[in-house]
Amino acid sequence: MESTSWGHRRPVHYRRRAAWLLAGVAALLVSIVCSGAALAKSSKAGAVGGTLTWALQTNPASLFDAYYFSAEGSTFFSLVQDHILAPGTFGQPTTGEGSVVQSWKATSATRYVYTIKKGIKFSDGSTLTAADVAFSMNVHRDPKTGSKMGDFFGNVASIRNRGNQVIVVLKKPNSNWQFTPAASPGLVYSQKDYKAKGANFGTPSGMPIGTGPYKFSEFTPNSRVVLVRNPYYKGKKYPWDRIVFPVIPDEQARLLALQSGQIDGTFAVPNNNIGTWIKIPNLKVGTYVSGGWRGFSIDVEDGPFKDVHVRRALAYSLNKPDINEALASSRGVVLDGLPPLLFIKGLLPAAEVNAALKKVNKYPYSLDDAKAELAKSAYPKGFTTTLNTPNGCPACLLLSQVLAQGASKIGITINLNPMPGPQRFQVILDHKPNLGIQVLGQAPDSPHPMQYLDLLYTSAHAQPGYENSANYKNATVDKLIAQGLQSSNLKVAARNALKVMQITSAQVPYIPVFMFPGAWAVKSGWEFKSSIGPFYYNQIWLKDLVAK
Amino acid sequence: MGDIVEHQVPEPLPEAAPVPDVVGGRRQYLSRYVRRRLLILVPLAFVVTVAAFGMTHAAPGGPIAALLEDHPTSPDVIAAIKAKYKLDDPVSVQYWTWISGVAQGDFGRSIMTNDSVLSEITRRLDVTIPLNLAGIAIAVLLGIPLGVLAALYRGRLLDRLLVTVSVLFMSTPAFALALFALYFLGFKAGWFPLYGPGSWVFGRVHHLALPALVLGLHGMGLEMRLTRAAMLEQFEQDYIAFARARGLGSVHVTVRYALRNALIPVVTAAGLLLTGLLTGSVLVETVFSLPGLGTLLVNSVIDGDFPMIQGLLLFIAVWIILINIAVDIVYAFIDPRVGFGKATS
Numbered sequence: 001m002e003s004t005s006w007g008h009r010r011p012v013h014y015r016r017r018a019a020w021l022l023a024g025v026a027a028l029l030v031s032i033v034c035s036g037a038a039l040a041k042s043s044k045a046g047a048v049g050g051t052l053t054w055a056l057q058t059n060p061a062s063l064f065d066a067y068y069f070s071a072e073g074s075t076f077f078s079l080v081q082d083h084i085l086a087p088g089t090f091g092q093p094t095t096g097e098g099s100v101v102q103s104w105k106a107t108s109a110t111r112y113v114y115t116i117k118k119g120i121k122f123s124d125g126s127t128l129t130a131a132d133v134a135f136s137m138n139v140h141r142d143p144k145t146g147s148k149m150g151d152f153f154g155n156v157a158s159i160r161n162r163g164n165q166v167i168v169v170l171k172k173p174n175s176n177w178q179f180t181p182a183a184s185p186g187l188v189y190s191q192k193d194y195k196a197k198g199a200n201f202g203t204p205s206g207m208p209i210g211t212g213p214y215k216f217s218e219f220t221p222n223s224r225v226v227l228v229r230n231p232y233y234k235g236k237k238y239p240w241d242r243i244v245f246p247v248i249p250d251e252q253a254r255l256l257a258l259q260s261g262q263i264d265g266t267f268a269v270p271n272n273n274i275g276t277w278i279k280i281p282n283l284k285v286g287t288y289v290s291g292g293w294r295g296f297s298i299d300v301e302d303g304p305f306k307d308v309h310v311r312r313a314l315a316y317s318l319n320k321p322d323i324n325e326a327l328a329s330s331r332g333v334v335l336d337g338l339p340p341l342l343f344i345k346g347l348l349p350a351a352e353v354n355a356a357l358k359k360v361n362k363y364p365y366s367l368d369d370a371k372a373e374l375a376k377s378a379y380p381k382g383f384t385t386t387l388n389t390p391n392g393c394p395a396c397l398l399l400s401q402v403l404a405q406g407a408s409k410i411g412i413t414i415n416l417n418p419m420p421g422p423q424r425f426q427v428i429l430d431h432k433p434n435l436g437i438q439v440l441g442q443a444p445d446s447p448h449p450m451q452y453l454d455l456l457y458t459s460a461h462a463q464p465g466y467e468n469s470a471n472y473k474n475a476t477v478d479k480l481i482a483q484g485l486q487s488s489n490l491k492v493a494a495r496n497a498l499k500v501m502q503i504t505s506a507q508v509p510y511i512p513v514f515m516f517p518g519a520w521a522v523k524s525g526w527e528f529k530s531s532i533g534p535f536y537y538n539q540i541w542l543k544d545l546v547a548k
Numbered sequence: 549m550g551d552i553v554e555h556q557v558p559e560p561l562p563e564a565a566p567v568p569d570v571v572g573g574r575r576q577y578l579s580r581y582v583r584r585r586l587l588i589l590v591p592l593a594f595v596v597t598v599a600a601f602g603m604t605h606a607a608p609g610g611p612i613a614a615l616l617e618d619h620p621t622s623p624d625v626i627a628a629i630k631a632k633y634k635l636d637d638p639v640s641v642q643y644w645t646w647i648s649g650v651a652q653g654d655f656g657r658s659i660m661t662n663d664s665v666l667s668e669i670t671r672r673l674d675v676t677i678p679l680n681l682a683g684i685a686i687a688v689l690l691g692i693p694l695g696v697l698a699a700l701y702r703g704r705l706l707d708r709l710l711v712t713v714s715v716l717f718m719s720t721p722a723f724a725l726a727l728f729a730l731y732f733l734g735f736k737a738g739w740f741p742l743y744g745p746g747s748w749v750f751g752r753v754h755h756l757a758l759p760a761l762v763l764g765l766h767g768m769g770l771e772m773r774l775t776r777a778a779m780l781e782q783f784e785q786d787y788i789a790f791a792r793a794r795g796l797g798s799v800h801v802t803v804r805y806a807l808r809n810a811l812i813p814v815v816t817a818a819g820l821l822l823t824g825l826l827t828g829s830v831l832v833e834t835v836f837s838l839p840g841l842g843t844l845l846v847n848s849v850i851d852g853d854f855p856m857i858q859g860l861l862l863f864i865a866v867w868i869i870l871i872n873i874a875v876d877i878v879y880a881f882i883d884p885r886v887g888f889g890k891a892t893s
Contacts, residue, residue: 055743059839059847061661066838068661069619146632148616150625203663204671221668222839223745248743248837252727256735257742392850420850423609425618445620455620465623494853 001408017477052240052547055248055257057268059222064202065187065245066147074184074537075213076225076245080123082188083209084114084133084166086382090327091447091534093182098540100128100188100211101457102182109173109488110157114166114181121232122190123215130161135191137168137181152185152445173486175493176454179446183538213238213540222247238542259281265522266545267537271395273518275329282524287331290518291342291534292443294327294399295335296511297456299435304385309377310412311508314437315363315407316370324514326402327395331519335512336362337501339452342515342534347449347494350445356498361505370410382411387437389522390421396439399513403437431462438469441516444534449497450484456498456510457481470509477503578880585873589866596865597647597858604849604857605639611659614851633659644860655862656855660848664858668844675745676841679756680829684821686764687771694768695775696807702780710772718769723831726762730835733758743837759836763829767821774776774817778810785809811882819875823868824845 004264024168052317054075062068065077078098086098095101104114120128137419140147153159153546155177157169170177193201193209200206207421213233218226227243245264251270257263259282269277269285278285298305298314305311320334333340337360345353361370374380389400397418404414414437428438443449455461459478480500484493504510520528525548533546610631612626630636634645649656655665691714698710717725734740739758746755765889782788783806790800830842848856 062663064662069616070617140697141626143631148619148625150628151620151622153626154622176549199657199662200664203667205667211550220839221671223662223837223842241874246744246837250835250837253730253743253835253837256730260735260738262742273578412837420609422611422614425613429613429616429621433620440665442618465621465626467620492646 003477007494009147026144032427033271045139045261051242051244052238052265052542053244053246053263053267055254055263055266056225056245057247057249057251057254057266059247059249060219060225060245061221062202063207063216063225065184065220066145066149067202069184069535072267075541076227076243077184077187077245078212078538078540079214079542080210080212080216080230082120082212083186083538084136084188085186087179087182087535087538089535089537091179091444091533093178097543098212099182100133104181106178106488109486109508110170112168112177114168116164118164119234119518120211121234122193122211122229123232124190124193125232128188128190128191128211130164132168132191133166133188134159134161135194136187136189137166137185139189139194140185149185152180152183163273173488175488175490176446176448176451179448182210183445183535186538188214212264213529213542214243217242220452230542232533233361233499236543238540239498239547240542241467244443255280258523263523265520265526265545267520269519269521271328271516272326272398273329274331274517275441277519277521278329284524284527285519285521286401287517288532288536289333289342289534290443290516291340291447292441293338293340293452293512293515294395294439294441295333295513296399296403297435297438297440298511299469299471300507300509300511301471302434302436304377304379304383305436307377308507309373311511312363313370313377313410314374314403314407314412315508316366316373317410317412318363318403318511318513319406320513321365323399323402327398328514328516331517332514334514336360337505338456338510338512339449339497339501340515343444343447343449343451344494344497347490348498352495353498356495356502360498361502363508363511367406367409370406374410374412379412382413384413384415385436387439388424388427388430389416389418389439390424391418392421393441395516396441400439403439426452428467429465429473431464431469435469435471440469440510447492447535448485449490453477453481453497453500454485457504470508472504472509474503474507476524479528558802565681568871578877581876583875585869585876589658589869592869593862593865597862598643600858600861601639601646601847601854602645604852604854605642607701607852609852610635611852611854614853615660629639640800640853648856650862655859656854658848658852658853660856665855668856669841669859669863672839672841672844675756675833675838676829678752679760679833679838679840682756683759683763683767683829686761686857687767687821688814688818691768691771692775692807694813695772698772698776698782699779700802707776711776716769716771717765718773721831722762722766722829723835725766726759726800726832726835729758729762745838755836756838759832759838770817770821771814774813775810778813779806782806808882812879815875815878815882819871822871822875 022300056072057371058070058072060068060073065073082098084099085093085101085104086096088094095103100117100120102115102117104112106112112135116128116130116133122128137153139145140149141153141156155171155174157171159166159168182504188211190209197206202208204219207219209215213230213235214227216225217228217231218224224247225245229241248257251273254266254268255277258266274285274287277283298311300306310420322477324330324332324334341353374382387400387404389398400416404416407414427435442452455467457472457477458481459473462471462473477500480496484496487493527546528544529546530544606787612629615629634642646656656665661668694710698707701707730742735741741755744755746752788801788806791805794892829840830846833840833843844856845860848860
C-alpha cells in the first residue's frame with residue numbers, strides 16, 4: 001500500500017492498472033503516427049505499378065448490375081466483366097478489347113447471331129462459354145431475378161446458345177437492340193459462379209468473377225470497392241496492380257482528398273461546380289459530352305397545361321443559357337428539342353440536319369413572348385400549380401426554382417413541393433395523383449436516335465409503369481418512332497427523330513433545357529489522352545488515363 | 549444565550565458497500581429488476597416493429613421507384629420486382645413473413661442491395677460502435693473535468709471562457725464542425741485521413757480519430773454544462789460546508805463528495821448520448837465518408853427499404869432498452885440509495 005496526496009491509501013494494483021493504461025495510450029499514439037506515415041505513403045500510391053485510387057460519389061448497392069445499375073457502378077464493373085460487345089466512344093458496338101464476341105451479324109430484322117471468342121478465361125481459371133453469355137442476358141429476363149434491367153429485354157423472344165454462338169431472337173424488329181450487348185446489360189457473368197453464390201451473388205460474400213483485366217478483391221458497402229489484377233487476363237496490361245474505389249459522398253471531402261493526393265481522380269465532379277474545380281491548382285479537370293439532358297415534362301391532359309399556349313408561355317419564360325451557366329458552368333449544350341443532336345449529327349449530313357432544324361419551333365427567353373402566349377390561352381391572368389421536386393437532386397431544385405421564378409413574372413405561380421427522389425419518381429410511375437409539371441434528368445442508355453423519343457413520346461407509354469410523364473399521344477409521332485426503331489438503317493431513325501422534333505416543338509409536351517456535361521478530375525500531371533464519350537463507363541476507360 | 553442547536557453532520561454517501569447481507573439483497577433486487585426489464589423488451593420490440601411496419605407502408609412511395617432510379621422501365625419489370633420481394637402481398641402477410649423469419653434468426657434481405665439485413669447491420673456496427681463510443685468517451689472525459697473546473701471557478705474568467713466554449717460546441721452543427729476539422733486538421737495539417745473508416749486496428753483508429761473528436765466536442769458541451777450545474781448545486785449543500793469545516797482537502801471534497809453526488813444527471817446525459825449512438829452521427833458519417841448505421845437508416849427510410857428499416861428499428865429499440873437498463877444499474881452503483889422495487893435500508 002502507498003499513500004496518495006488525498007490521504008488515502010491506494011493498492012499497488014492501481015499502479016499496475018495505471019501503467020497498463022499508459023502503455024495503451026502510448027500504443028495508440030504510436031499507431032496513429034504509423035498510420036500517418038502510411039497515409040503519407042499512400043498519397044503517392046497512384047504511381048504506375050501501385051494503387052490507383054478513384055473516388056465514387058454514391059454507394060455501390062451491389063456488385064451485380066441487376067440490382068445496381070448506374071454509370072458510376074459501370075466504371076468498375078467494366079474493369080472486371082467484359083461486355084458481350086465493347087462500346088465505342090459513342091456507344092457503337094465493337095468486337096475489340098472488352099468484348100467477348102469474335103463477330104456478330106443480324107441474320108434478319110429479328111435474329112442476331114454472336115460468335116464467341118475462344119480461350120477467354122474467368123478470373124478463377126474457368127473458360128468462358130457461349131452458355132455463360134446466353135445466361136448473362138437471360139438472368140435479367142428471368143422474373144425471379146427482379147432485375148432493374150429487365151426492360152432492355154422486353155422485346156426479346158428467346159436467347160439461346162448453340163455451339164460457340166449465341167442467338168437472340170426479337171419479338172419484333174428493333175434496331176436499338178444492336179446497342180444493348182454493348183451497354184450495361186451486356187456484362188458477362190459466369191453461370192457456374194452465379195449458381196454457386198446463390199442469393200449472395202453481388203454481395204460482399206458473393207463477389208462475381210469476370211473475364212476483364214481486374215477482379216474484385218474487396219467490397220465494403222458504403223466504403224469501398226477494391227480490384228486486383230485478373231491473373232488469367234490475356235489482353236493489355238494496365239499500369240496499376242490494384243484499384244481502389246473509395247466512396248466519398250461529400251463534395252468538399254472529395255475535392256480535399258484529390259487536392260491532398262489521397263485520391264488520384266474521380267468522375268464525380270458536380271456540374272454546377274465545374275468552374276470552381278477548374279480554378280483549383282494541382283488539379284486537372286476536363287469535360288465530355290454526356291448525352292444526358294435536363295428539363296421538364298408538362299402533362300398535356302392536366303388542367304391549364306392542356307392549353308398549348310400555356311406550355312409555350314412556360315417555354316419562353318425559361319432563360320436556358322443562364323441555366324446552363326448556373327448548372328453546368330456553361331459547359332452544357334442548350335437544347336431546342338429532343339434528342340440531343342449528338343445522336344443525329346454523325347448519321348446525317350450537316351446541311352440536312354440544319355435544314356430540318358429550321359423547322360423546329362424555338363423558344364428563346366422572352367418575357368414579352370411568354371406574356372403574349374399566355375394572353376392567347378384560357379388563363380391570361382395566370383394560375384397556381386405545384387411542382388414536385390426531388391430533394392436529393394440539387395440540379396433539379398435549382399432548375400425548378402428558375403422555372404418558378406420565370407413563371408411568376410408572367411402570372412403563373414409555381415409552388416415547389418420538395419419530396420424524396422424515390423417518392424417523386426413513384427408519382428411518374430403511377431401517373432398520379434397528378435403529373436402537372438415534372439422536372440426530369442435522364443442519361444442515355446444507347447446512342448440510337450429514337451431511345452429518348454420512344455421512352456417519352458410513344459402513346460403506349462402514357463400510362464402507369466412508363467415514363468411518358470407528359471401523357472403525350474400523337475399517332476404521327478408514334479408511326480415515326482416505330483418506323484425509326486424497326487428500320488435497320490439508322491439514317492431513317494435520325495431523319496424520323498428530326499421530324500418528331502419538329503412536331504413536338506410546336507406542341508411542347510416537354511421543355512428540354514440543356515444537355516449536361518460529364519466531367520472528370522485527376523491530380524496534377526495526369527490527364528485523359530483522348531476525349532472520352534458519353535458511354536465511357538462501359539469501356540475499359542483506364543486505356544485513356546495517362547498517369548505520370 | 550440562545551438555544552443550543554445540535555447540528556447533525558450529514559454523512560456523505562457511503563464509499564464502500566454496506567454490510568454483506570444488504571449487498572446480497574441489493575443484488576437480488578437488481579437481478580429481478582433486470583429480468584423484469586428484459587421481459588418487457590419483447591412486447592415493446594414487437595410494438596415498435598408493428599408500428600414501424602404500418603407507418604412505412606402507409607407512407608407514399610416505396611422501394612420500387614428507389615430501386616429503378618429513373619431508369620427506363622415497364623409494368624412487367626415492376627411486376628417482377630414486386631413478386632420477388634412479395635410487395636403485392638397484404639401488409640399483414642408481409643409482416644407475418646418478416647416476423648416469422650426474425651423468430652428463426654432471418655431478418656430478410658435488403659430490397660436495395662439484396663444483401664442480408666443482419667450482415668449489413670453487423671458490418672456498419674463495426675464503424676458505428678467504435679466511432680460513437682470514442683466520441684462519447686471524449687465528451688465525458690473532457691466534459692466532466694471541465695464542468696467541475698467551471699463550477700470551482702464560478703463567475704470568474706475561466707468559468708466564462710469554458711461556458712462560452714461549451715455553448716460554441718453545442719450550438720455549432722456537427723457537420724459544420726466536421727467540415728472545419730476536415731479542412732484544418734485533415735487537409736491543412738495533414739494529420740488525419742480525409743475519408744473512409746480505414747482497415748485493421750491502426751488504420752481504423754487513425755481514420756476514426758478525427759470524426760470521434762468532432763462527435764466528442766459536440767457532445768462535450770452538454771456534459772460540461774450539466775456537470776457544472778450539478779456541481780454548483782452540490783456546493784450549496786450543507787454536507788459540503790461541513791466537510792470543509794472538518795478540514796478535508798479541496799480535491800477530496802470536490803471529487804469524493806460533490807462530484808459523486810453530481811454524477812446522476814451526468815450519467816443520464818451520457819445515457820442519452822448512448823441511446824443516440826447508433827443513428828445520431830449521420831452528418832458526421834457523411835462528411836467523413838464513413839459507412840455507419842445512421843446513414844444506413846436514413847437511406848433505407850428514403851428508399852422505403854422495408855426489410856432494412858424493420859431490422860434497424862428492431863435493433864435500435866433493443867439497444868435503447870438495454871442502455872436504459874445499464875444506466876439504471878450505474879445509478880445504483882453511484883448512489884446506494886437507489887433501489888429496485890424495495891428500500892435497501
